[in-house]
Amino acid sequence: MALIVRPADTPSLAAQSIGIFTSDVPDPLAPTQDERRRPVTLGADISFQYPIQYNIQTLSSKDVEHGDDPFGLLFVPALQSDACKKAEAAFVPANATRIQNIPRNGDSYALIGFAPWFSPPCMLEYFQSVRKSDVKAVIVYQPGNSTDMPPIMNDASWGLGDGGTWKVDNDFPTYAIMAASGGIIMEELSLYSGNITDVPQSDDLLDIGLEPTDYVRLYATVATDSGTQLPSLWVFLVIVLGILILIILATSGFMHFIQRRRRNDLRRRVINGEVNLEALGVKRLTVPREFLEKLPLYTYSVLPAGSDHEKTVPQPPAQAHNLPSPTIEAETGVKTLPLTRRSSAPIATAPPTDTSPAFSQPTCPICLEDFESNETQVRELPCRHIFHPDCIDTFLISNSSLCPMCKESVLPGGYCPAKITNVMVRRERLIRRMQSRGTTHAASEPASSRSPSSLPRPLGSLGHRIGGAIAGRRVFSAPERRRSQPLDIEMGTSQAGTRSEPSAALPHHQAEASPAGSQIQDGAGCSEPTTQNRREWARERALALLGNNHIPTESDEEDRGPRWKRGIRKIFPGFR
Amino acid sequence: MSTKRIMKEYGECVADTPEGMKINFDENKITKWEVLLDGPDQSVYALPEVLSVSVRQGGHFKLEISFPPEYPFKPPVVSFKTKIYHPNVSNDDKGSMCLGLLRAEEWKPPNKVVAVLRLIQTLLIEPNPDDAIEPSIANDYKENYKEFEKTAKEWVKRYAK
Numbered sequence: 001m002a003l004i005v006r007p008a009d010t011p012s013l014a015a016q017s018i019g020i021f022t023s024d025v026p027d028p029l030a031p032t033q034d035e036r037r038r039p040v041t042l043g044a045d046i047s048f049q050y051p052i053q054y055n056i057q058t059l060s061s062k063d064v065e066h067g068d069d070p071f072g073l074l075f076v077p078a079l080q081s082d083a084c085k086k087a088e089a090a091f092v093p094a095n096a097t098r099i100q101n102i103p104r105n106g107d108s109y110a111l112i113g114f115a116p117w118f119s120p121p122c123m124l125e126y127f128q129s130v131r132k133s134d135v136k137a138v139i140v141y142q143p144g145n146s147t148d149m150p151p152i153m154n155d156a157s158w159g160l161g162d163g164g165t166w167k168v169d170n171d172f173p174t175y176a177i178m179a180a181s182g183g184i185i186m187e188e189l190s191l192y193s194g195n196i197t198d199v200p201q202s203d204d205l206l207d208i209g210l211e212p213t214d215y216v217r218l219y220a221t222v223a224t225d226s227g228t229q230l231p232s233l234w235v236f237l238v239i240v241l242g243i244l245i246l247i248i249l250a251t252s253g254f255m256h257f258i259q260r261r262r263r264n265d266l267r268r269r270v271i272n273g274e275v276n277l278e279a280l281g282v283k284r285l286t287v288p289r290e291f292l293e294k295l296p297l298y299t300y301s302v303l304p305a306g307s308d309h310e311k312t313v314p315q316p317p318a319q320a321h322n323l324p325s326p327t328i329e330a331e332t333g334v335k336t337l338p339l340t341r342r343s344s345a346p347i348a349t350a351p352p353t354d355t356s357p358a359f360s361q362p363t364c365p366i367c368l369e370d371f372e373s374n375e376t377q378v379r380e381l382p383c384r385h386i387f388h389p390d391c392i393d394t395f396l397i398s399n400s401s402l403c404p405m406c407k408e409s410v411l412p413g414g415y416c417p418a419k420i421t422n423v424m425v426r427r428e429r430l431i432r433r434m435q436s437r438g439t440t441h442a443a444s445e446p447a448s449s450r451s452p453s454s455l456p457r458p459l460g461s462l463g464h465r466i467g468g469a470i471a472g473r474r475v476f477s478a479p480e481r482r483r484s485q486p487l488d489i490e491m492g493t494s495q496a497g498t499r500s501e502p503s504a505a506l507p508h509h510q511a512e513a514s515p516a517g518s519q520i521q522d523g524a525g526c527s528e529p530t531t532q533n534r535r536e537w538a539r540e541r542a543l544a545l546l547g548n549n550h551i552p553t554e555s556d557e558e559d560r561g562p563r564w565k566r567g568i569r570k571i572f573p574g575f576r
Numbered sequence: 577m578s579t580k581r582i583m584k585e586y587g588e589c590v591a592d593t594p595e596g597m598k599i600n601f602d603e604n605k606i607t608k609w610e611v612l613l614d615g616p617d618q619s620v621y622a623l624p625e626v627l628s629v630s631v632r633q634g635g636h637f638k639l640e641i642s643f644p645p646e647y648p649f650k651p652p653v654v655s656f657k658t659k660i661y662h663p664n665v666s667n668d669d670k671g672s673m674c675l676g677l678l679r680a681e682e683w684k685p686p687n688k689v690v691a692v693l694r695l696i697q698t699l700l701i702e703p704n705p706d707d708a709i710e711p712s713i714a715n716d717y718k719e720n721y722k723e724f725e726k727t728a729k730e731w732v733k734r735y736a737k
Binding site for chain 1: 580581584585648649681684685686688
């Protein structure tokens, strides 16, 4: 509220009521006086009382504070010029209470000036003299018999020909009351101006024990209150603005809170191994060196019972930690299905005795160099694929944490990247939502939905959204020409071919053969989509070709968009 | 490492070149392969029969496959040197193609050039309008296949003889 800028002449503390009472004021100079006697308000039955509840116009509310309502003994200020004194005689009785009629005790008694507003120059003189006597307020009235509301503050009749500077010069508020009340009070002021014996009902007053030296005078209290008045436009605007800011702050705080909880939740799930960020395509992870060092490194050997004792060692541990990690993976849902499927291709072609799948790989899939028995050092990943350490280390450190062959994570289950960002949270949630939608679909779909292409669907949809946002040109739609469908199968096989390519141990067509067969089955399932699944089918086909595209880089989304959008994301995390 | 691997892959490609392809390999610049590709028979990119009555050979497309220094960790870059009316090939002097396993995020080191070549062939037979680099062509392909076919054939006649 300190912000309120109020035009100088807008009264915010308007007078709500004015009460005129009669008060017994001890004479501080009387020698017999008990110093501790204080002014007493006299009862209505023995003195003048005049409450004014309405038709009060506040002309100036200068120097009035809340809880500091003006009050004081009434008096008519003195005039300077003879002309004004002469004019005043028509409105002010000769014996009206003047400043000389108020007992002086230093400045201990508060004063309120009371004057008829009969001419601007004389009013200026009134104010001038009032300013000398340190009053709490001035009450004025325009002489007459009117019982109407006095003119409003800006009315021309309140002009003093000085452009309103009198309001600034005065260090007290000014209130106007209706003409009739003014006349009555002025009349009373002339009655209560002399000795106690001269005032009305003086006998009664003396009877109740007032001292003969006391002064009986009128005093006024002004009750100010802005409560019932409508706040000005400014106040209203400020209040609205304040509420708005409050709402924004609350929303922002709430969203930050929610986002924080989601981040923590995601972190917890990542640590528990329920979620693999990279497999989901949420974030590209790389493998820190310390994890890399822990991966088994040994000399490649084709002989099942070679002289190299190291060769036998990695085998059981490899199996040992092969087991837990896929089961953990299995909980992440759809992802593992195609994974096991795909990885099963090379394993299936391995010798049925299966001494160790690792040794069915005579070639490093990255540099395509053959491993030399008993010579080449190889690194084995948890999925039991082996590579040259130089090749795979480069890949894991700088490219991805997933095995290039089967996309199984190399990182231990509970590994969590240092910082979970809001973008990651958003993607993960999106993917999860898509997946839950996908599983409900899958129930009604033929086996084809469980083909590898069912994996990229949610990811692809994410990609679709992101890609769509970037380029705005990727549109999924139902296929329109049946004739293209057999070709799709061909496409599928070639796709499968590229995917199973890594089984470099075998010649191409052979490697292709087994997955291709299953792919054709999938394709056959695809080739007769029911009408309501057409769209879905087309999307899957497209996505199979695309793969899980767009593992976005860190800066992909956070830094995208204009500055204001980034700002909004900062204030409202989770805002899209 | 990339040099060795490219050499090795070239060997494989020579031994088992996909049908309708020819690879021009320059020993001095092994990171840039020039591939001559015939439009597959089933596709609209085969040369119109009028021009090839006896030999049903497709339109001839020149491609360039360049290998980045980070190969095989980064995918090779495919660009059509011959203009082609295809939703997945950019219609400019670059003629770039970028989808599926050619995407940086999707590329895996074990993928090989042969796979890339097969992908290109497959895409000529069956364009993927849903991941188009040229939306207008994709739209043509989806909404107005007749028109698409006509334009594509015209372009083959004009550019890919």
